[in-house]
Amino acid sequence: MSTATTGTAPAPAVRVADAAVAYDNAAVLSGVSLDVPAGETVAVLGSNGSGKSTLMRAMLGLVPLSAGSVELHGTPLHRFREWGRIGYVPQRLSAGGGVPATVREVVASGQVVRRRRLHRATAGERAAVDEALAAVDLADRARDSVHELSGGQQQRVLIARALAARPDTFFMDEPMAGVDAASQRALARTVTRLSGQGATVVLVLHELGPLEPLIGRSVVLSGGGIVHDGPPPRPEGECARPGHEHVHPHADPDPASGALPDIEVPRRD
Numbered sequence: 001m002s003t004a005t006t007g008t009a010p011a012p013a014v015r016v017a018d019a020a021v022a023y024d025n026a027a028v029l030s031g032v033s034l035d036v037p038a039g040e041t042v043a044v045l046g047s048n049g050s051g052k053s054t055l056m057r058a059m060l061g062l063v064p065l066s067a068g069s070v071e072l073h074g075t076p077l078h079r080f081r082e083w084g085r086i087g088y089v090p091q092r093l094s095a096g097g098g099v100p101a102t103v104r105e106v107v108a109s110g111q112v113v114r115r116r117r118l119h120r121a122t123a124g125e126r127a128a129v130d131e132a133l134a135a136v137d138l139a140d141r142a143r144d145s146v147h148e149l150s151g152g153q154q155q156r157v158l159i160a161r162a163l164a165a166r167p168d169t170f171f172m173d174e175p176m177a178g179v180d181a182a183s184q185r186a187l188a189r190t191v192t193r194l195s196g197q198g199a200t201v202v203l204v205l206h207e208l209g210p211l212e213p214l215i216g217r218s219v220v221l222s223g224g225g226i227v228h229d230g231p232p233p234r235p236e237g238e239c240a241r242p243g244h245e246h247v248h249p250h251a252d253p254d255p256a257s258g259a260l261p262d263i264e265v266p267r268r269d
């Protein structure tokens with residue numbers, strides 16, 4: 001596995017430099033810059049429509065930049081070829097045109113990018129699929145159609161699909177959305193394990209939830225740009241009470257960093 005280097009320091013897993021994205025000429029992001037060092041776990045937070053998914057999709061070249069650049073592991077996106085290193089968990093399972101697919105088939109499809117050409121799965125690949133299914137507690141549903149699964153279970157299938165290719169850099173877009181509490185804890189354990197193994201994990205989240213102990217850095221989007229990049233804002237006092245559902249930077253220990261807006265985080269049940 002190669003990692004491009006600049007001098008002696010390894011290249012960041014992700015480098016976004018002065019990036020802008022517009023849909024139909026309407027700016028969604030502008031002047032966004034951030035580095036995610038290899039091995040780091042970062043949460044991207046922000047209110048609905050603040051551009052979290054757009055930023056993640058831009059990091060993967062799934063939406064075009066109108067300005068700026070993105071590098072993955074030191075390589076400009078347009079030249080990046082090591083897609084086997086990348087595991088992407090999109091926000092939700094696409095309808096898929098009603099094509100019947102078993103849970104196992106969908107999970108195994110995550111390995112296609114690893115394969116040079118179509119061939120029967122090797123024992124190692126089958127083992128990786130079994131491992132991924134076990135990691136999300138769906139081993140007993142492997143033969144079922146994904147369409148029979150609940151939304152939360154389908155989300156776990158997407159996570160298993162990303163795990164099956166054994167990438168080292170994960171992009172997860174709201175992996176907790178619509179996932180029951182037990183699955184959320186299982187996912188938190190999975191992310192903890194990946195992080196412990198040195199993986200880079202970029203998560204779009206509405207709230208930190210069970211992932212909170214893992215998140216040392218949060219990037220908060222608002223008004224098309226980054227308004228906070230550092231330790232996650234911690235709720236205190238009134239805002240720490242159960243049912244209080246927003247994340248915002250409270251007493252800022254560093255007055256020089258300026259005032260930061262409240263970030264409303266709606267509950268998603």
Ligand SMILES: Nc1ncnc2c1ncn2[C@@H]1O[C@H](COP(=O)(O)OP(=O)(O)OP(=O)(O)O)[C@@H](O)[C@H]1O
Pocket residue numbers: 023024028046047048049050051052053054055
């Ligand atoms: N394909 C698209 N075409 C046009 N506008 C889009 C498209 N995708 C997103 N947008 C708009 O861009 C803005 C940012 O959307 P995005 O999904 O990135 O935000 P988000 O922070 O991930 O929101 P949410 O928390 O609701 O998922 C929104 O105003 C959205 O309506």
